[in-house]
Amino acid sequence: MEHSSEIDKFIQENSSLFWWIKPEEKMNISINALVEAVLNYGNEKSVKRLFDLVEIKKVAEIFYQQISGKRSNYHQRTKHFFQIYFKKHAQ
Numbered sequence: 001m002e003h004s005s006e007i008d009k010f011i012q013e014n015s016s017l018f019w020w021i022k023p024e025e026k027m028n029i030s031i032n033a034l035v036e037a038v039l040n041y042g043n044e045k046s047v048k049r050l051f052d053l054v055e056i057k058k059v060a061e062i063f064y065q066q067i068s069g070k071r072s073n074y075h076q077r078t079k080h081f082f083q084i085y086f087k088k089h090a091q
Contacts, residue, residue: 003027007034007053017041035062040078060090
């Protein structure tokens with residue numbers, strides 16, 4: 001997938017968040033995988049940067065799409081936190 005240079009730089013700086021992806025494939029991850037990894041494993045700084053790069057409303061849209069199915073890869077506490085957070089900040 002083609003990303004902006006800022007997103008590519010962000011992926012490089014936070015490559016440990018994508019521990020399940022081979023190093024040579026990390027630059028090809030989708031925006032959906034990026035959002036999921038950062039929300040699940042990132043810290044406050046990386047989440048803030050993600051919101052700056054992708055826009056909070058787009059991140060919220062992706063998040064809600066990902067949790068809408070029967071199963072999601074989000075930790076229960078993470079899912080609960082961001083449901084409350086996005087309800088307040090991404091409306």
